[in-house]
Amino acid sequence: MKDKNENGFHHLYDNYSGALYGVILRIVHSKEYTEEIIQDVFVKIWHSIAQYDSMKGRFYTWIINIARNTAIDYLKSKGFQNELKNQSLPDFVYNSKELSESDESSDFLGIKNVLKSLETDKQELIELAYYQGYTQNEISEKLKIPLGTVKTKMRNALMKLKNLLKDYQ
Numbered sequence: 001m002k003d004k005n006e007n008g009f010h011h012l013y014d015n016y017s018g019a020l021y022g023v024i025l026r027i028v029h030s031k032e033y034t035e036e037i038i039q040d041v042f043v044k045i046w047h048s049i050a051q052y053d054s055m056k057g058r059f060y061t062w063i064i065n066i067a068r069n070t071a072i073d074y075l076k077s078k079g080f081q082n083e084l085k086n087q088s089l090p091d092f093v094y095n096s097k098e099l100s101e102s103d104e105s106s107d108f109l110g111i112k113n114v115l116k117s118l119e120t121d122k123q124e125l126i127e128l129a130y131y132q133g134y135t136q137n138e139i140s141e142k143l144k145i146p147l148g149t150v151k152t153k154m155r156n157a158l159m160k161l162k163n164l165l166k167d168y169q
Contacts, residue, residue, distance in 0.1 A: 001049045009046060016060070020067040027071040027133040037074050041067045072133040114164050122157035129154065
């Protein structure tokens with residue numbers, strides 16, 4: 001990838017597109033939007049591969065963060081917000097139902113089972129931040145708890161998750 005070799009890109013797409021698709025789908029709740037966003041994600045990865053530093057973290061984590069941030073940026077974009085205003089309610093309800101039926105298939109790593117070993121409040125924080133795309137400020141407002149508490153609990157939850165997932169490395 002760093003040499004801009006197309007075979008590297010094809011390998012990346014073949015091995016990671018499913019996982020990235022699942023992350024984006026959980027945030028945007030629409031297959032149509034997910035397909036748009038995943039294209040942007042792979043373009044971003046291709047253009048910014050030189051910025052990846054293996055000393056700072058795993059490649060998988062780096063690309064998941066790109067996917068997550070791109071999906072969140074898309075949801076907050078003015079174009080998307082205007083599109084939502086013009087979308088009819090039945091279409092939105094249909095897409096939500098379709099998403100709930102396909103949710104389980106996107107969790108091929110079994111993360112849901114790992115999350116169940118966390119305390120309920122920490123599960124909720126992870127769900128809101130990583131699957132629904134909330135920022136820590138938005139979580140604080142939604143749950144009506146101080147931002148510092150959200151940050152502390154999120155850090156503790158991620159540390160515990162890291163410990164639980166160490167066997168997957």
